[in-house]
Amino acid sequence: MQVTSPFQHGSAPGETPGAAPSVPDTGEGSSSSVELLAENLESLLTYLMRTAEGDILGELKTLDLSLSQARTLFLVERASRALAVHELAAELGLSMAAAGRAAEALVRHGLAVRRSDAGDRRIKRIAITAAGRELLCRLHAARHADLRRFAATLTEEERMGLVKALAPVLARPEIRALTIGPLC
Numbered sequence: 802m803q804v805t806s807p808f809q810h811g812s813a814p815g816e817t818p819g820a821a822p823s824v825p826d827t828g829e830g831s832s833s834s835v836e837l838l839a840e841n842l843e844s845l846l847t848y849l850m851r852t853a854e855g856d857i858l859g860e861l862k863t864l865d866l867s868l869s870q871a872r873t874l875f876l877v878e879r880a881s882r883a884l885a886v887h888e889l890a891a892e893l894g895l896s897m898a899a900a901g902r903a904a905e906a907l908v909r910h911g912l913a914v915r916r917s918d919a920g921d922r923r924i925k926r927i928a929i930t931a932a933g934r935e936l937l938c939r940l941h942a943a944r945h946a947d948l949r950r951f952a953a954t955l956t957e958e959e960r961m962g963l964v965k966a967l968a969p970v971l972a973r974p975e976i977r978a979l980t981i982g983p984l985c
Contacts, residue, residue, distance in 0.1 A: 853947030857940050864910055864936070869895065873903040874929065877913055878937055879979075883926035885918065912936060938985035 861871050876892055877884060884892075890900035904927045907913035912933035918924035929937075952960055970976065 849948070849951060852951070853944060856943035856947060860936070860939055860943060864912075866906065866910070867903070869893070869899065870903045870906045873900070873927075874907055874912055874933055874937065877904075877907070877927055878929045878933065883916060883928035885924050885926055889927065907933065934985075941985055 861868075866874075872893055873889060876889060886901050886904055887897060889895070889904060890897045893900060893903075895903070904913065904915065907927070908915050910932075911930060913927050913929055915925050915927055918926050955963070971980070
């Protein structure tokens with residue numbers, strides 16, 4: 802049976818802070834640029850996550866949501882249909898019991914609803930509520946504010962360099978499919 806997916810698809814120790822990362826000479830041509838870019842993206846994302854997680858984690862702490870529950874909410878929101886608990890478990894890499902507990906916590910907080918499947922009443926499906934979308938909008942706004950603060954620390958030249966470098970990457974169809982349209 803064919804199952805269709807419900808989804809659309811700092812410095813290191815010993816380094817000088819702010820110094821350009823060393824470029825490994827692997828002699829592999831373009832694969833060294835792949836590794837260099839991966840390392841640079843990892844460094845930037847690590848920095849952004851470490852400096853920006855306060856507002857987002859604060860929002861989650863206010864509701865007493867675990868990271869697994871937050872991941873479940875993000876997953877339910879981006880799904881094209883209400884998800885069965887076994888689908889949540891498979892996508893999140895959790896046991897059925899853990900996925901069920903995460904979904905139950907979202908329902909308890911009013912961030913998701915649980916309904917019986919129309920074709921099989923034994924299957925319970927989880928869908929996001931307006932309150933769940935509102936929370937995700939607050940998390941998005943907190944992340945956007947953090948990114949604005951980071952962008953403000955850059956020079957105009959650095960900002961425009963990043964904008965120009967990211968433009969062709971962000972225009973890729975697989976990226977546009979997940980980033981186009983209002984998040985809130």
